[in-house]
Each structure stands twice: as structure tokens, then as C-alpha cells.
Amino acid sequence: MTASDEARRPGGARARRRASRLVDIAEVVGVHVSTVSRVLNGDPAQSVRPEVYRRILAVARQQGYRPNALARALKRQRTGAFAFVIPLLRNPIWARLQRGALQRAAERGHVVMIMEEPTEEPKPPDSYRYLVEESRADGLLIATALRVPEHAPGVTAVPHVYVNRRGPDRGNNVVMDEPGAVRLFVGHVAALGHRAVAMVDGPADVDTVHRRVSAARRGCASRGMSLSVLHAPATEEGGYEAVRQMLRRAPRPTACGVGSLNQLFGVLAALREASVAVPGDMSVVSFDEDECLAYLEVPVSSVAMPLAELGAAAVDALIARVESDSRGDVLVREPMRMVLRDSVAPRPA
Amino acid sequence: MTASDEARRPGGARARRRASRLVDIAEVVGVHVSTVSRVLNGDPAQSVRPEVYRRILAVARQQGYRPNALARALKRQRTGAFAFVIPLLRNPIWARLQRGALQRAAERGHVVMIMEEPTEEPKPPDSYRYLVEESRADGLLIATALRVPEHAPGVTAVPHVYVNRRGPDRGNNVVMDEPGAVRLFVGHVAALGHRAVAMVDGPADVDTVHRRVSAARRGCASRGMSLSVLHAPATEEGGYEAVRQMLRRAPRPTACGVGSLNQLFGVLAALREASVAVPGDMSVVSFDEDECLAYLEVPVSSVAMPLAELGAAAVDALIARVESDSRGDVLVREPMRMVLRDSVAPRPA
DNA sequence: CTGTTAGCGCTTTCAT
DNA sequence: ATGAAAGCGCTAACAG
Numbered sequence: 001m002t003a004s005d006e007a008r009r010p011g012g013a014r015a016r017r018r019a020s021r022l023v024d025i026a027e028v029v030g031v032h033v034s035t036v037s038r039v040l041n042g043d044p045a046q047s048v049r050p051e052v053y054r055r056i057l058a059v060a061r062q063q064g065y066r067p068n069a070l071a072r073a074l075k076r077q078r079t080g081a082f083a084f085v086i087p088l089l090r091n092p093i094w095a096r097l098q099r100g101a102l103q104r105a106a107e108r109g110h111v112v113m114i115m116e117e118p119t120e121e122p123k124p125p126d127s128y129r130y131l132v133e134e135s136r137a138d139g140l141l142i143a144t145a146l147r148v149p150e151h152a153p154g155v156t157a158v159p160h161v162y163v164n165r166r167g168p169d170r171g172n173n174v175v176m177d178e179p180g181a182v183r184l185f186v187g188h189v190a191a192l193g194h195r196a197v198a199m200v201d202g203p204a205d206v207d208t209v210h211r212r213v214s215a216a217r218r219g220c221a222s223r224g225m226s227l228s229v230l231h232a233p234a235t236e237e238g239g240y241e242a243v244r245q246m247l248r249r250a251p252r253p254t255a256c257g258v259g260s261l262n263q264l265f266g267v268l269a270a271l272r273e274a275s276v277a278v279p280g281d282m283s284v285v286s287f288d289e290d291e292c293l294a295y296l297e298v299p300v301s302s303v304a305m306p307l308a309e310l311g312a313a314a315v316d317a318l319i320a321r322v323e324s325d326s327r328g329d330v331l332v333r334e335p336m337r338m339v340l341r342d343s344v345a346p347r348p349a
Numbered sequence: 350m351t352a353s354d355e356a357r358r359p360g361g362a363r364a365r366r367r368a369s370r371l372v373d374i375a376e377v378v379g380v381h382v383s384t385v386s387r388v389l390n391g392d393p394a395q396s397v398r399p400e401v402y403r404r405i406l407a408v409a410r411q412q413g414y415r416p417n418a419l420a421r422a423l424k425r426q427r428t429g430a431f432a433f434v435i436p437l438l439r440n441p442i443w444a445r446l447q448r449g450a451l452q453r454a455a456e457r458g459h460v461v462m463i464m465e466e467p468t469e470e471p472k473p474p475d476s477y478r479y480l481v482e483e484s485r486a487d488g489l490l491i492a493t494a495l496r497v498p499e500h501a502p503g504v505t506a507v508p509h510v511y512v513n514r515r516g517p518d519r520g521n522n523v524v525m526d527e528p529g530a531v532r533l534f535v536g537h538v539a540a541l542g543h544r545a546v547a548m549v550d551g552p553a554d555v556d557t558v559h560r561r562v563s564a565a566r567r568g569c570a571s572r573g574m575s576l577s578v579l580h581a582p583a584t585e586e587g588g589y590e591a592v593r594q595m596l597r598r599a600p601r602p603t604a605c606g607v608g609s610l611n612q613l614f615g616v617l618a619a620l621r622e623a624s625v626a627v628p629g630d631m632s633v634v635s636f637d638e639d640e641c642l643a644y645l646e647v648p649v650s651s652v653a654m655p656l657a658e659l660g661a662a663a664v665d666a667l668i669a670r671v672e673s674d675s676r677g678d679v680l681v682r683e684p685m686r687m688v689l690r691d692s693v694a695p696r697p698a
Numbered sequence: 699c700t701g702t703t704a705g706c707g708c709t710t711t712c713a714t
Numbered sequence: 715a716t717g718a719a720a721g722c723g724c725t726a727a728c729a730g
Binding site for chain 1: 368418423430437444447448451452455465482484485614617618640643
């Protein structure tokens with residue numbers, strides 16, 4: 001006889017209770033569903049009898065009403081959701097980036113769903129367009145584009161932003177100040193007397209890597225320092241092999257920047273194996289800040305990047321695209337700083 | 350005059366092209382939209398003239414038709430999407446778990462959106478119910494439940510599965526064989542003569558931790574070995590402090606299992622600082638397998654868990670719940686193995 | 699101040 | 715073999 005009876009069904013299966021709809025509320029209160037909609041949406045034309053207003057709110061709460069996002073989105077032509085496509089890596093930078101994006105999105109009334117690339121090989125951004133085309137999301141946050149021809153078509157015709165990478169099209173990039181980070185590193189070791197430096201970083205077709213390496217070339221050239229660039233897979237193995245190569249070259253560098261945490265483990269292992277002391281013979285700086293760096297055999301200095309800010313900025317940029325179709329590249333500079341630990345020392349005599 | 354003219358609009362703004370709908374196809378082909386729907390859905394009642402059939406397919410392809418997931422879901426009362434709620438941690442296990450889930454879901458025609466907890470403190474599972482109630486997802490994969498009263502209400506009334514954790518309700522848990530993993534560890538060090546072992550692991554209110562610790566107690570008790578259990582935050586700092594405590598206790602353990610990679614860094618640092626040699630004075634085993642372990646100063650042995658399989662099994666279980674409301678706990682055992690490196694040795698004399 | 703109406707794009711039962 | 719019609723739950727323009 002009561003409402004709870006409805007929940008019981010023959011067959012004994014725990015019947016899933018149907019969600020409360022606008023019309024359920026309307027019926028109880030005795031008004032039309034559009035009135036309920038207006039009240040619940042806080043329609044500015046608040047011309048509703050205060051009493052009715054209160055009753056609607058009360059009944060909605062009592063029924064545990066939740067707007068059906070599907071129906072609303074279908075009507076409004078907007079889902080309120082974004083898809084964030086990131087490479088499936090163990091690198092901790094993505095966690096921080098995501099957190100920044102998630103929080104900003106929540107503040108601004110959006111949901112972001114993270115789509116990690118299920119395979120080692122990133123798919124071209126274009127292959128995620130379907131998420132918008134099928135109305136699962138209003139726009140795309142893309143962090144997997146590569147500087148290769150297959151990725152060139154980009155994401156045409158759907159609102160998107162490239163995060164921590166530059167895509168093929170202008171005005172859709174949100175990146176950090178990688179050149180600034182590299183300058184911090186080069187400046188720091190230059191001041192300590194180093195004249196030959198190395199960069200161990202990811203593949204050249206990753207835009208972020210490209211920008212770091214370019215900055216390193218400029219920075220070293222302008223100071224008359226020599227630079228060895230080693231591109232390697234962003235793995236422990238990659239870092240390891242890169243250092244073995246590096247040690248064969250002349251002049252042997254005395255300071256080394258490392259692009260990713262995973263590579264760093266390989267770099268350290270190779271150095272240890274070759275009896276190159278850190279920081280005695282080689283200063284090392286990571287471009288990936290992580291808590292674990294402080295706990296390594298010799299704690300490793302790093303440059304900490306504004307990852308959470310990047311994530312937030314990307315969400316802001318995407319919202320701007322969706323809502324007003326406006327664009328423009330954005331550069332996130334702050335806060336960036338060197339985290340000094342024990343892996344950097346003056347140039348050996 | 351051509352279709353592409355439509356894309357141009359006065360005002361010069363790049364007008365977003367409207368997605369192709371069933372009715373657009375119907376119009377071109379000259380049939381009713383329901384016919385198009387049937388054809389495109391491969392309706393078993395394939396009573397359609399072959400020629401019409403072909404034309405519909407051709408036009409759909411040519412227009413780049415994508416079904417509107419919103420409208421379809423609204424009608425079908427099913428979104429084809431799951432939400433996977435995971436803690437926002439740097440721990441690499443989540444990456445592997447996600448990959449397994451993502452791939453299996455794709456195989457089975459579902460989309461999974463990852464919702465990382467935006468804060469350090471996990472919210473109770475119940476606070477994600479809204480995703481289903483708002484019809485954004487058909488069900489929840491939950492990996493953040495804690496064994497604390499606030500999390501007890503669980504996720505009532507929406508299809509869900511607890512992944513790598515046991516929730517408050519029976520029949521919804523998909524977990525790995527943590528006791529088996531611990532037995533591997535205990536058996537291994539017991540065979541090497543160790544008599545006093547320690548477990549450094551996360552907080553006791555994490556179910557996975559609880560199960561590992563219980564298994565360790567049983568395993569050690571049955572062999573007459575002593576066991577020290579150290580619960581600590583799953584961070585480098587946590588591991589570090591735990592070991593400092595451990596070293597004060599008597600009997601001082603000669604073998605130590607570590608619950609997470611982050612803790613491991615702290616454990617190793619504390620041991621180094623106290624001049625406890627690994628594996629000379631202390632054997633160390635990680636319950637988090639990761640590539641970086643092979644590159645540490647002394648490469649660390651670990652037990653590798655079937656994480657991808659866990660993710661896949663969780664998706665299967667959730668689909669079963671959504672489609673037929675069937676349930677039952679599942680235990681993923683295979684493949685599990687010890688990865689032998691250099692951090693384990695016979696008991697010191 | 700509130701009700702009516704007309705869809706959003708798709709699926710599905712029932713006619714024909 | 716195909717069309718007509720109803721409706722998923724919500725919003726918004728327009729009446730009254």
C-alpha cells in the first residue's frame with residue numbers, strides 16, 4: 001500500500017528501484033512537470049508560489065531525485081562531460097595532472113572521464129573523436145599526440161585541447177614552460193662550472209621532449225657549453241642504454257638532465273655500474289619531481305613543474321572552446337622551481 | 350551548392366558541423382528512419398531489400414554516421430559505460446589494473462571512464478552512486494572502499510563490484526589471491542632459514558592490506574616463525590618510519606615484505622641509513638612488481654600479481670550484474686609468481 | 699504564477 | 715518488406 005511496496009516484485013529478485021523522475025515529483029506535489037523543472041533548475045523567472053516551491057524541494061529530496069543526465073544532455077545538446085586521453089604510463093606526472101583537471105572540472109560543474117590508452121602505441125587523437133560524435137563528451141583533452149605524420153590529421157571539428165603537447169592545429173595547446181625548466185637546469189650546472197652536459201630524454205616525436213631538447217641546445221650554445229642529446233624510450237631500459245652510449249662519447253659530460261622518472265632509474269643504474277660517482281663525477285637532475293627521489297641512495301635533485309595548474313588550465317581552455325568557441329594557446333609558467341637534493345655538485349677538477 | 354556549403358555560416362566563425370542522424374540517412378535513401386535503424390543495428394529480422402540495405406550502409410558511411418549514445422541510452426535504459434573509481438595514487442598497480450579493465454570492456458562493447466579520487470582521503474563508495482543514478486554509467490567498479498564505519502553503507506541499489514577490495518556486501522567482490530602471494534613470500538624465506546619476519550604494509554583499514562597481514566600471521570604461526578607487522582601510510586615516508594620502528598624491536602627480523610612500491614623506497618632508505626645490509630642482514634620482498642625494481646642499487650625481488658586479469662575479471666563480473674543481476678565473489682589466482690632478484694638471501698649466521 | 703506543447707535522436711511494437 | 719507512432723526524461727518557448 002505504501003510506496004515501498006513498489007520495490008517488491010514477484011520472483012524474489014532484488015528489483016532495482018526505478019530512479020525518481022520529474023514527473024514523480026510533479027504528481028505528488030500536484031503541479032506540472034515543467035514547474036518542477038523550473039524550480040529544480042533555479043530558473044531566474046522564479047515566479048513560483050513559495051509554498052509550492054518548498055514542497056517541490058522537499059519532495060525531490062525525499063525521493064532522492066537525481067536529474068537524468070542523459071535526457072538533459074539530449075535536450076540541451078551538451079553532456080557536461082569531457083574525455084581526457086592520456087598515455088598509459090607509470091609516470092607519476094599524469095596523476096598530478098589529472099588531479100588538477102578533475103578538481104577544476106568539478107568546480108565548474110563538469111565530469112571528466114579519463115581514457116587511458118589501452119596499448120603501448122598511442123592511437124592518433126582522431127580516433128577519440130567518436131566520443132564527442134556519439135555525444136558521450138563535449139570535448140577532448142588530449143595528451144597523447146605525437147609529432148608524426150599519422151597523428152597529423154588531429155582532431156578535426158570537435159572541441160579539443162592538447163595538454164602538455166602541441167597538436168597540429170594552432171590555438172589549442174596548453175603546455176608548461178619546458179624551456180624555462182631546462183634553463184633552470186642549465187643555468188644551475190653552468191654556475192657550478194660544468195661545461196659539458198647531456199640530456200637523456202624520451203623519443204624526439206614527443207613534443208614535450210622536443211621542446212626541452214631545443215631549449216637545451218639554445219642554452220648550451222649561448223654559453224659555449226657542449227651538449228649531448230640521447231633520445232631513448234621512456235623506460236628504465238631506455239635510460240640505461242642511453243647512459244652507456246653517453247659514456248662512450250667525448251667530451252664525457254659532467255652533468256645530465258633526465259626527462260622521466262623511469263629513465264632516471266636506468267640512468268642511475270648505468271652510472272653505478274660504470275663506477276661514475278653521483279654527484280662526484282656526474283651531476284644528475286630529473287625533470288620529473290617525485291617523492292621517491294628523496295629516498296634514493298643519493299637523493300636526486302629535480303625541477304618541479306606546475307602539473308596541477310596545467311590540468312586546471314586545460315579544463316578552463318576546453319570549457320572556453322565548448323561554450324564560446326574561443327581559442328588561443330596557453331602557457332602555464334607557475335609555480336616552477338628546482339628541488340635541490342644531493343645529486344648535483346660543482347664540476348670535478 | 351554542395352553539401353559542404355552547409356558548413357559555412359555567416360559571421361565567419363568555424364561552425365561546428367552537426368552530426369549526421371538517422372533521419373539524415375533516411376532522407377537521402379528515401380526510406381523511413383526506422384528502417385535505417387533496423388539495418389544499422391543488424392536487426393535479426395533482416396527483411397530489407399538488399400539494394401536498400403546496401404544504400405543505407407553506403408550513405409551512413411559516407412555521412413560518417415555515429416549513433417548518438419545519449420538518445421540510444423535514453424531509449425534502451427542502458428549507457429554502455431562503466432565508471433571505475435580508483436584512489437589517486439602514484440602506485441603503478443592501478444595502471445596495470447586499468448589496462449586489463451579497459452581492454453576487456455572494449456572487447457565487450459563497453460566504455461569505461463576512470464574517476465580518480467581527487468583528494469588524498471577517499472570518499473565513501475556511496476558518493477559515486479550518483480553516476481549511475483544520473484544515468485552516466487550502468488555500473489561502478491570500486492577500488493577505494495575502506496574498512497571503516499563511514500564506508501559501511503556501501504553502494505546500495507546500483508550495480509557495482511569492488512575491485513581489489515572487499516566491500517560491505519557479499520557477492521560483489523573481485524580480488525586477487527593475496528594470501529597466496531604472502532605464502533609465496535613466507536615459504537620462500539622460510540626455506541632460506543629465516544625465523545623472524547616483518548611485514549611493512551599500508552593502513553589496516555585497507556582490505557587488501559588486512560588480507561595480506563592475516564595470511565602472514567597464519568603462515569608464520571604455522572611454521573613457528575615470529576612476525577612483526579608495521580602498518581604505515583603507503584608513502585616513502587611511511588615505509589621509512591616503519592623500518593625505524595622495526596629495527597628497535599626484538600627479535601629483529603631478518604626478512605621483510607613490503608606492501609607498496611612507495612613504501613619500498615622508504616624501507617630501503619631506512620635500512621641503508623641504519624647500515625643494515627640487503628640482503629646480507631635483511632632480505633626484502635616487494636608485493637608490488639615494477640620494472641624499476643630491477644634497476645635499484647640492489648635489485649629487489651617481488652611477487653608479481655595478476656593485475657590485468659583482475660581488471661578483466663572485474664569488468665566481466667560487472668557486466669553479469671548489469672545484464673542478469675547475477676552475483677558471486679570472484680578470486681583471481683593466475684598468473685602469480687615470484688620475481689627473483691638480489692634482495693633475498695639465506696638467514697645471516 | 700503555471701500549464702501546454704514540442705521536440706532532442708533513437709528504438710521498438712504494431713500495422714500494413 | 716517497410717512505415718507510423720509512441721515514448722525514454724528532460725527543457726524551453728509560448729500561452730494563458
